[in-house]
Amino acid sequence: MKIGVISDLHIDRYNSETLKQKDFSLTLANEVSRQALDILLIAGDISNDHIRSYRFMQALEQMTGVTIYFVPGNHDFWNFSGDAKSTRDIYEYFKATKYFNDEAAIELNDEWVLVMNPAWYDYTYASERFSMERLAKREYYGGTWQDKVKIDWGMTDPEVSSKMAARAGQVLESVKDKKIILMTHVATNKAFRVPMPHRLFDYYNAFIGTSDFDSFYDTYDIRYSVMGHIHFRHQVTEGDTDYVCACLGYKREWPTEDIVHEMRHAMQVIEI
Numbered sequence: 697m698k699i700g701v702i703s704d705l706h707i708d709r710y711n712s713e714t715l716k717q718k719d720f721s722l723t724l725a726n727e728v729s730r731q732a733l734d735i736l737l738i739a740g741d742i743s744n745d746h747i748r749s750y751r752f753m754q755a756l757e758q759m760t761g762v763t764i765y766f767v768p769g770n771h772d773f774w775n776f777s778g779d780a781k782s783t784r785d786i787y788e789y790f791k792a793t794k795y796f797n798d799e800a801a802i803e804l805n806d807e808w809v810l811v812m813n814p815a816w817y818d819y820t821y822a823s824e825r826f827s828m829e830r831l832a833k834r835e836y837y838g839g840t841w842q843d844k845v846k847i848d849w850g851m852t853d854p855e856v857s858s859k860m861a862a863r864a865g866q867v868l869e870s871v872k873d874k875k876i877i878l879m880t881h882v883a884t885n886k887a888f889r890v891p892m893p894h895r896l897f898d899y900y901n902a903f904i905g906t907s908d909f910d911s912f913y914d915t916y917d918i919r920y921s922v923m924g925h926i927h928f929r930h931q932v933t934e935g936d937t938d939y940v941c942a943c944l945g946y947k948r949e950w951p952t953e954d955i956v957h958e959m960r961h962a963m964q965v966i967e968i
């Protein structure tokens with residue numbers, strides 16, 4: 697079984713003549729077919745709007761027949777279509793689709809399961825010189841972390857992280873005899889932090905990842921931990937776990953201008 701992993705497509709970041717949303721779906725569809733993938737995992741941040749993200753997956757599925765699983769990223773919660781949905785409603789919206797389920801594991805075959813959970817940042821990846829109160833302001837050097845204005849969970853970020861981790865823990869407990877692929881959006885390993893000291897990321901690393909998943913790697917047989925959010929393309933092995941970050945990222949971050957090349961380079965393939 698061939699499983700492709702990609703994240704942070706940000707299909708609506710550029711609405712220019714040179715890069716349209718269709719370019720993302722067509723290029724990704726071609727890559728899915730070229731690799732003969734059975735399953736595609738998208739680790740969040742398809743777009744800045746839940747409906748657009750959902751339609752993208754529908755279109756991709758129709759074009760390729762591939763089975764898609766997805767965890768919403770922080771951007772997918774931004775609600776640019778401006779309907780009345782709250783962050784919580786958008787979460788429920790994604791849960792009502794067949795692409796996302798954080799309440800039960802997906803059986804991939806007799807041995808392997810997929811566990812999906814967006815995870816949330818808990819500020820523990822920042823430099824210790826900042827207090828939690830300072831980080832909770834989500835403002836630094838005149839810049840504002842945009843989730844502050846675009847997302848409202850009705851609780852603090854560390855509380856959201858803790859709740860999401862608790863749910864992930866329940867699902868993992870139900871599949872403790874299985875080999876597990878865990879898919880999150882935010883990072884669950886500090887190796888994916890922006891190296892510090894760093895003028896901005898000493899602060900902004902706060903919003904990169906969570907420590908609430910740490911104990912899961914000792915307790916459960918997580919062979920692959922797939923994530924997005926950081927816009928690096930990285931793979932790290934620790935113990936029996938391969939941590940995979942397969943971010944496409946923003947065009948300005950790409951080494952080349954060529955979406956076909958970049959999509960191919962970003963996608964990682966897991967064979968089980």
Ligand SMILES: [Fe+2]
Binds near residue numbers: 706741769771925927
């Ligand atoms: Fe992103």
